[in-house]
Amino acid sequence: MISQETIEGFLDRLASGQPTPGGGAAAALQAAQGAALLSKAASFTTGPRFAEHEAAARRLAAKARDLIPQALALADDDEQAFDRVATAYRLPKDSEAERTARSGAVQDALREAVRPPKKLIMLTKTLLGLGEELAGFANPDLRSDLAAGLEAIRAAAAGARAILAADRKDITDSGIADTLQVPASNAADIAEACARLSEQLRMQIRAAHR
Amino acid sequence: MISQETIEGFLDRLASGQPTPGGGAAAALQAAQGAALLSKAASFTTGPRFAEHEAAARRLAAKARDLIPQALALADDDEQAFDRVATAYRLPKDSEAERTARSGAVQDALREAVRPPKKLIMLTKTLLGLGEELAGFANPDLRSDLAAGLEAIRAAAAGARAILAADRKDITDSGIADTLQVPASNAADIAEACARLSEQLRMQIRAAHR
Numbered sequence: 001m002i003s004q005e006t007i008e009g010f011l012d013r014l015a016s017g018q019p020t021p022g023g024g025a026a027a028a029l030q031a032a033q034g035a036a037l038l039s040k041a042a043s044f045t046t047g048p049r050f051a052e053h054e055a056a057a058r059r060l061a062a063k064a065r066d067l068i069p070q071a072l073a074l075a076d077d078d079e080q081a082f083d084r085v086a087t088a089y090r091l092p093k094d095s096e097a098e099r100t101a102r103s104g105a106v107q108d109a110l111r112e113a114v115r116p117p118k119k120l121i122m123l124t125k126t127l128l129g130l131g132e133e134l135a136g137f138a139n140p141d142l143r144s145d146l147a148a149g150l151e152a153i154r155a156a157a158a159g160a161r162a163i164l165a166a167d168r169k170d171i172t173d174s175g176i177a178d179t180l181q182v183p184a185s186n187a188a189d190i191a192e193a194c195a196r197l198s199e200q201l202r203m204q205i206r207a208a209h210r
Numbered sequence: 211m212i213s214q215e216t217i218e219g220f221l222d223r224l225a226s227g228q229p230t231p232g233g234g235a236a237a238a239l240q241a242a243q244g245a246a247l248l249s250k251a252a253s254f255t256t257g258p259r260f261a262e263h264e265a266a267a268r269r270l271a272a273k274a275r276d277l278i279p280q281a282l283a284l285a286d287d288d289e290q291a292f293d294r295v296a297t298a299y300r301l302p303k304d305s306e307a308e309r310t311a312r313s314g315a316v317q318d319a320l321r322e323a324v325r326p327p328k329k330l331i332m333l334t335k336t337l338l339g340l341g342e343e344l345a346g347f348a349n350p351d352l353r354s355d356l357a358a359g360l361e362a363i364r365a366a367a368a369g370a371r372a373i374l375a376a377d378r379k380d381i382t383d384s385g386i387a388d389t390l391q392v393p394a395s396n397a398a399d400i401a402e403a404c405a406r407l408s409e410q411l412r413m414q415i416r417a418a419h420r
Contacts, residue, residue: 023358144376148233148369159358166354
């Protein structure tokens with residue numbers, strides 16, 4: 001499990017000449033970092049200055065925290081699903097029968113491999129929603145952490161979108177390929193909204209200049 | 211050291227109600243992930259199809275790999291430097307003398323705290339350069355990983371920019387505050403260039419549609 005690896009160990013594997021973990025697992029890890037930063041920003045929105053929002057902040061902190069293991073599970077899922085794709089591509093293709101079997105195995109594996117990035121895009125949408133709510137009342141001292149969190153969530157959505165584009169290219173069943181259009185378009189919207197909110201937070205930081 | 215923590219352990223601390231690690235350390239970790247993904251994309255650019263570029267790919271893979279520990283060291287530096295800021299803010303401020311001492315300690319700590327994000331922005335510039343070179347000839351099968359890597363590098367640059375904006379707001383010496391303008395503007399350019407190159411890679415993936 002990626003969650004139990006050391007950061008150095010995971011990055012070694014990410015950098016390696018092995019097919020997995022790849023961009024999909026890294027994107028999921030970025031979503032986990034974004035969730036953690038939202039949780040931190042919410043956790044610091046306590047005390048008399050934020051009495052009015054304390055209950056909401058506590059709820060958002062707990063929600064964001066719960067999404068960390070979900071994101072990490074998607075990193076594992078992505079690694080396993082893409083392992084199957086890589087294994088299928090390594091099947092022999094010398095005879096016509098082998099080529100048919102290989103092609104079937106690749107298509108089966110690809111159909112499964114699109115699931116983790118699709119789920120990741122849904123997760124980034126949830127995270128963006130939490131970020132938007134939190135940005136309305138978060139402790140101003142945590143705005144930069146919140147912005148950094150949104151940039152991480154943006155990277156997760158945009159990364160998942162690139163992975164889906166690559167999977168789509170290789171999926172021969174156009175019906176299945178077409179089911180990837182909505183998630184891809186959602187990912188684009190989420191990435192844009194994250195960047196916009198991060199920019200807005202940066203502007204609020206600048207406006208608070210002493 | 212962050213590199214030796216488990217991913218779960220680091221994310222727990224990132225999500226916690228402790229001031230550090232915060233957005234700056236997370237941004238540095240994103241740069242490390244970006245470096246790892248560039249290294250992977252370069253590592254897969256080998257064999258007869260890429261004979262012409264094999265030497266360049268090997269050089270880029272090694273360079274990107276070397277930047278992983280540098281990025282992780284910046285995550286540690288950021289955590290330590292921001293610990294000092296948080297400690298200074300907790301100094302007593304009951305008397306005029308205490309307020310003066312506290313304010314001096316905060317300013318000293320902030321002056322140091324801007325260094326890791328400034329260095330991180332320079333690191334993302336180097337990574338973007340490697341990504342641009344690699345995008346010219348990388349194995350097309352790795353384009354989505356390369357794009358995901360650029361999105362991670364973009365998040366690192368944009369995150370560091372938000373952190374610098376927050377530090378700048380609190381720095382009273384306008385001479386020092388002004389030295390942050392160039393890194394901030396660089397970070398904006400780097401983030402934009404990363405997003406552009408990632409988008410270009412996604413378009414190339416789409417154009418290769420079977």
